[in-house]
Amino acid sequence: MAYGFKAMGEGGFIQIDENYRNYQLVARGSVTPNEKPNAFQASPTINISFTGRKVPMLAIRARDGVTNVVYSRTSSNINPTFTIWAGGEGVLVDWYLFDLVEPQDVPGLLGYGMRIRNAANEIVYEHRYKPQRVTGMVSRAINLVNDPSWAVAPGRVYAFVTVSLTEEVRSYGVGGTAGVIRYFHAARQVGSTVFLGELPYNIWTGTNPSSYPFPQFGGHSQPSIWVIVDVTNY
Amino acid sequence: MSYGLRIWDENGILILDTTTRISRVLGEFALPSTPGSHTDAAISSGAFWWYMAGFTISPYITTKVPVVSLSGNTISWIWSGAAANFPSVTLVYGVY
Numbered sequence: 001m002a003y004g005f006k007a008m009g010e011g012g013f014i015q016i017d018e019n020y021r022n023y024q025l026v027a028r029g030s031v032t033p034n035e036k037p038n039a040f041q042a043s044p045t046i047n048i049s050f051t052g053r054k055v056p057m058l059a060i061r062a063r064d065g066v067t068n069v070v071y072s073r074t075s076s077n078i079n080p081t082f083t084i085w086a087g088g089e090g091v092l093v094d095w096y097l098f099d100l101v102e103p104q105d106v107p108g109l110l111g112y113g114m115r116i117r118n119a120a121n122e123i124v125y126e127h128r129y130k131p132q133r134v135t136g137m138v139s140r141a142i143n144l145v146n147d148p149s150w151a152v153a154p155g156r157v158y159a160f161v162t163v164s165l166t167e168e169v170r171s172y173g174v175g176g177t178a179g180v181i182r183y184f185h186a187a188r189q190v191g192s193t194v195f196l197g198e199l200p201y202n203i204w205t206g207t208n209p210s211s212y213p214f215p216q217f218g219g220h221s222q223p224s225i226w227v228i229v230d231v232t233n234y
Numbered sequence: 235m236s237y238g239l240r241i242w243d244e245n246g247i248l249i250l251d252t253t254t255r256i257s258r259v260l261g262e263f264a265l266p267s268t269p270g271s272h273t274d275a276a277i278s279s280g281a282f283w284w285y286m287a288g289f290t291i292s293p294y295i296t297t298k299v300p301v302v303s304l305s306g307n308t309i310s311w312i313w314s315g316a317a318a319n320f321p322s323v324t325l326v327y328g329v330y
Binding site: 055 | 243249279291
């Protein structure tokens, strides 16, 4: 590159390159999941929706740092709805929406700061929005729960992006009273460790007169996948 | 620091310095309904990440699910699941 802009960090890794757009924090907030729309739902949820986005990536974390959280999402890039699940009642969940910065995100000119565009005049980096600081991408196989799986820097705050969601299905009882508990793989940060844990989202109990084990759901073999994002001071 | 870039937010908090790894988007494309691969030499410029945009994330998925892997600079995908229909998925990928 004989012209243009590129910022490099220690070790030579590239931070900002005029040819590639950065994910940046375009919105953030806090919610308390408190909805259980049916009798089978085991953990509270809350929906948050956005409009006019590009390829939004949501990261979440429990404010208390120890409650498992996870989210599901409707199939829309532009107007997505995320359903945030918390593994406990009354838990405050912080959310962080990262996306590519679009012109509607930066109305007017401030007269200061730094904005970098690419050759297509798209915004690559905009000083008004904090950059997405990725710490790692972690993947775990189905049926592996409560896994202390990822060491992170002490004193920092991390949030979790659901890339692929998987579930654990456990059934119990032979005849008579029986049940099925379905779990999400979820995430939490305890000190300097990120755990991939479990979050019960559906419990069914009743009489199982004829068959055991219960039918297993899913049929997919995708692992649970997360992007871990440093949101310290965000 | 005698080199590099530092950025502070409006409260004077340092949000980027020379040790900060931030994500860059290298590309995005719609996944076809057949297994395939996509090679991008720029992947070697950092640590790889990927994300499925426009895809329902749910345990109640009634479509096939893409399974993505990386070998060198080549992203590959196959489809998993017994369902017959394929979802619309945009694969966004980059490095940090």
